[in-house]
Amino acid sequence: MWCRRLACLLRVPCQLSGSTRHRSPWLPRDGRTVLAAAPRWHHMAPESLKCAWQLHGDHLELRYANTLMRFDFVWLRDHCRSASCYNAKTNQRSLDTASVDLGIKPKAVRVDETTLVLTWPDGHVTRYGLEWLVKNSYEGQKQQVMHPRILWNAEIYHQAQVPSVDCRSFLETDEGLKEFLQNFLLYGIAFVENVTPTKEDTEILAERISLIRETIYGRMWYFTSDFSRGDTAYTKLALDRHTDTTYFQEPCGIQVFHCLKHEGTGGRTLLVDGFYAAEQVLRQAPEQFELLSKVPLKHEYVENVGDCHNHMIGVGPVLNVYPWNNELYLIRYNNYDRAVINTVPYDVVHRWYAAHRTLTTELRRPENELWVKLKPGKALFIDNWRVLHGREAFTGYRQLCGCYLTRDDVLNTARLLGLQA
Ligand SMILES: C[N+](C)(C)CCCC[C@H](N)C(=O)O
Ligand SMILES: O=C(O)CCC(=O)C(=O)O
Numbered sequence: 001m002w003c004r005r006l007a008c009l010l011r012v013p014c015q016l017s018g019s020t021r022h023r024s025p026w027l028p029r030d031g032r033t034v035l036a037a038a039p040r041w042h043h044m045a046p047e048s049l050k051c052a053w054q055l056h057g058d059h060l061e062l063r064y065a066n067t068l069m070r071f072d073f074v075w076l077r078d079h080c081r082s083a084s085c086y087n088a089k090t091n092q093r094s095l096d097t098a099s100v101d102l103g104i105k106p107k108a109v110r111v112d113e114t115t116l117v118l119t120w121p122d123g124h125v126t127r128y129g130l131e132w133l134v135k136n137s138y139e140g141q142k143q144q145v146m147h148p149r150i151l152w153n154a155e156i157y158h159q160a161q162v163p164s165v166d167c168r169s170f171l172e173t174d175e176g177l178k179e180f181l182q183n184f185l186l187y188g189i190a191f192v193e194n195v196t197p198t199k200e201d202t203e204i205l206a207e208r209i210s211l212i213r214e215t216i217y218g219r220m221w222y223f224t225s226d227f228s229r230g231d232t233a234y235t236k237l238a239l240d241r242h243t244d245t246t247y248f249q250e251p252c253g254i255q256v257f258h259c260l261k262h263e264g265t266g267g268r269t270l271l272v273d274g275f276y277a278a279e280q281v282l283r284q285a286p287e288q289f290e291l292l293s294k295v296p297l298k299h300e301y302v303e304n305v306g307d308c309h310n311h312m313i314g315v316g317p318v319l320n321v322y323p324w325n326n327e328l329y330l331i332r333y334n335n336y337d338r339a340v341i342n343t344v345p346y347d348v349v350h351r352w353y354a355a356h357r358t359l360t361t362e363l364r365r366p367e368n369e370l371w372v373k374l375k376p377g378k379a380l381f382i383d384n385w386r387v388l389h390g391r392e393a394f395t396g397y398r399q400l401c402g403c404y405l406t407r408d409d410v411l412n413t414a415r416l417l418g419l420q421a
């Protein structure tokens with residue numbers, strides 16, 4: 001309940017779907033009435049009014065479990081789960097989709113209490129469970145979220161009292177790992193406690209949930225304020241909230257931080273839920289949310305320091321949403337690394353700056369800021385596609401180690417433990 005309700009807040013009413021394409025074909029269109037050939041609803045036995053279907057020129061319409069679904073005929077042929085079309089052992093399609101006539105129509109259609117049965121012109125029979133269709137239809141997907149989340153500001157996060165997971169339980173039990181991953185998926189951040197403060201022990205943690213993503217910064221990195229790289233992260237300066245590696249075509253999915261040493265003052269870590277802020281933008285100004293999700297931008301990293309020569313460019317909008325349900329899945333926000341804007345005309349640029357300002361205002365609200373002091377022994381995992389991080393300026397010697405993780409593999413681990421990810 002927690003997840004569904006809050007995650008739903010992230011879904012935008014789709015402004016692009018009001019076209020006539022989605023209108024029922026038997027309803028008057030453009031003021032004209034659809035005449036005689038209007039399709040007819042076939043109901044199952046009178047006692048099961050929950051299912052009805054009708055055939056149209058190019059698709060089948062099915063009402064089941066309060067969902068009105070429309071299926072293209074090629075789709076229905078392509079997804080056939082018969083033994084000759086689909087290998088249920090490997091979950092792979094055997095049917096060559098290119099061999100299906102794009103004008104294909106079923107020769108016969110029958111629906112009983114549980115199953116839709118289609119006979120194709122060549123005599124091949126396709127059966128679909130009605131429950132399977134609800135789960136796998138576009139209309140069914142549209143009503144669901146891919147990633148249940150709890151959006152937070154500082155108060156929501158504190159009140160939830162999300163526990164840190166103990167290192168041993170994380171490494172040695174499935175329950176510990178699952179609890180950690182559930183917290184991570186819901187909040188976009190999670191802590192492991194009582195970790196031995198070394199790079200090697202941090203690496204073992206990372207490898208428990210994923211593969212380490214090696215980048216231009218190395219596999220496992222150490223960093224201090226030694227100016228060894230051409231980036232402000234390697235200084236003592238404050239860093240405003242941002243996501244990392246915005247200049248990669250696919251920004252790193254997860255960032256791991258473990259502070260191994262700090263003898264000095266300051267240096268607290270700032271965390272802000274980017275999706276919570278984006279959600280506020282959506283409520284206040286949906287057209288600005290839409291602009292942030294449509295306007296492509298470049299981020300860039302140019303480095304020429306010592307032996308390090310790098311030039312990275314990543315392209316994409318600030319907000320990335322799934323087009324079928326408008327659910328946010330990635331925020332790319334780094335004002336330091338944002339490149340010259342040359343991908344949009346001047347008038348769009350101005351509206352984009354206004355939208356960016358609205359988002360920045362939300363991201364900077366003090367009540368949205370979670371401040372934590374990272375200490376040796378406490379490792380922090382951050383969803384770099386959702387939660388922004390920053391840091392306070394500091395004095396003294398401070399050493400952080402960590403790594404990036406490949407997102408697919410974190411989600412893989414979570415799914416194998418039975419979590420929705
Ligand atoms: C974490 N580590 C110190 C290795 C790299 C820092 C990368 C900093 C860069 N400005 C970015 O935001 O991507
Ligand atoms: O020093 C820190 O706490 C974080 C610096 C930073 O943003 C990074 O390494 O990505």
Ligand SMILES: [Fe+2]
Nearest residue numbers: 233243244389
């Ligand atoms: Fe960073």
